[in-house]
Amino acid sequence: MANLDDMNTMLKDLTDARGIPGDEKEPREVMEKYISPYADDVYTDNLGSLIAKKTGEENGPKIMVAGHLDEVGFMVTRIDDNGFVYFQTVGGWWNQVMLAQRVTVMTKRGDVTGLIGSKPPHVLSAEERKKPVEIKNMFVDIGASSREEAQDFGVRPGDSIVPYFEFTQMKNEKMLMAKAWDNRIGCAIAIEVLKQLKGEKHPNTVYGVGTIQEEVGLRGARTSAHAIKPDIGFGVDVGIAGDMPGVSDKEADSKLGKGPQLIIYDASMVPSKGVRDLVVDTADEQNIPYQFASIAGGGTDSGSIHLTADGVPSLSITIATRYIHSHAAILHRDDFENAVKLIVATIKNLDADKVKEIKFD
Numbered sequence: 001m002a003n004l005d006d007m008n009t010m011l012k013d014l015t016d017a018r019g020i021p022g023d024e025k026e027p028r029e030v031m032e033k034y035i036s037p038y039a040d041d042v043y044t045d046n047l048g049s050l051i052a053k054k055t056g057e058e059n060g061p062k063i064m065v066a067g068h069l070d071e072v073g074f075m076v077t078r079i080d081d082n083g084f085v086y087f088q089t090v091g092g093w094w095n096q097v098m099l100a101q102r103v104t105v106m107t108k109r110g111d112v113t114g115l116i117g118s119k120p121p122h123v124l125s126a127e128e129r130k131k132p133v134e135i136k137n138m139f140v141d142i143g144a145s146s147r148e149e150a151q152d153f154g155v156r157p158g159d160s161i162v163p164y165f166e167f168t169q170m171k172n173e174k175m176l177m178a179k180a181w182d183n184r185i186g187c188a189i190a191i192e193v194l195k196q197l198k199g200e201k202h203p204n205t206v207y208g209v210g211t212i213q214e215e216v217g218l219r220g221a222r223t224s225a226h227a228i229k230p231d232i233g234f235g236v237d238v239g240i241a242g243d244m245p246g247v248s249d250k251e252a253d254s255k256l257g258k259g260p261q262l263i264i265y266d267a268s269m270v271p272s273k274g275v276r277d278l279v280v281d282t283a284d285e286q287n288i289p290y291q292f293a294s295i296a297g298g299g300t301d302s303g304s305i306h307l308t309a310d311g312v313p314s315l316s317i318t319i320a321t322r323y324i325h326s327h328a329a330i331l332h333r334d335d336f337e338n339a340v341k342l343i344v345a346t347i348k349n350l351d352a353d354k355v356k357e358i359k360f361d
Helices: 006-016 025-038 147-152 181-197 219-228 273-286 333-349 352-359
Strands: 041-044 050-055 062-068 073-079 085-090 102-107 110-117 139-141 160-163 175-178 205-211 232-240 261-266 291-295 314-321 329-332
Touching: 006 025, 006 175, 006 181, 025 041, 025 050, 025 181, 025 205, 050 181, 050 219, 062 181, 062 219, 073 147, 085 160, 175 181, 181 205, 181 232, 181 314, 181 329, 181 333, 205 219, 232 291, 232 333, 261 273, 273 314, 273 333, 273 352, 291 314, 314 329, 314 333, 329 333
Parallel strands: 062 205, 062 232, 232 314, 261 291
Antiparallel strands: 041 050, 050 205, 073 085, 073 160, 085 139, 102 110, 102 160, 110 139, 175 329, 261 314
């Protein structure tokens, strides 16, 4: 692996951390370590979302920048007599990307390495071999010979099962491959936004947030937004990249390295026109590249944030990423850096008058 600079070291620490929905302790501790030097106050809500507050103008508008701590993974549901572990998906998985992948079972006695297995093709009928294996017919092989041995390893129902993959800088050093880009890149954006605002004047109070349980229903965004009661919300996440074989422009037209995506529509939210226009105008003024995208199915934390209390004008800003919801995904570092630049520039424009104008636009 190439020598990593400080930014890539942070991205490695965030993505290598293990945290499926409901068990986000590791990524929360990493995010807390990196964001604390730039925040006036760091605390959690009662479910475990991390909130870092940075005051610019004491009574200025409250701006929430939220990435989610959790990643898609699995949970142990039972162990059979022969020591094979059965599991529940936690978050959305596509069965074609799962078989023969290495995983880590996080037990009370430490990590147990396993592999997702199924019946081999050699014993399947010709008809069965044509079909993808259903998730319900998969299991995790941890090398145990009995239920008792698996239990001796510390494995029990409810334990997290996490994809195993190490952060990798590719030959093109701006292309970064890792597990959990969905959505540790959003957490990294929140950290970096607070870092770039350190010592800068801004007319508001900014909250960098690492939410929990986004992948199972945008849950931590709801509780943390209730705790903050923001005036404006930004959900920062990954989006769909279309620059690969077989994907047409009409299915997805975003390209890696061409700027952050501004989500003009998704299944969880029609974004605030006022916030969108401000972000677009800011990007144009500052010559920051961006791409428009829409997601017909699925949503981001903005979907919960914008429905908080009596409503929060919000927009999702995302990073085009290949192969999300799998063991490994790829994104472009320039898109991350430009997303940070764009959000910081927008925050500097978000004074009380601008927020009032947005709310009544």
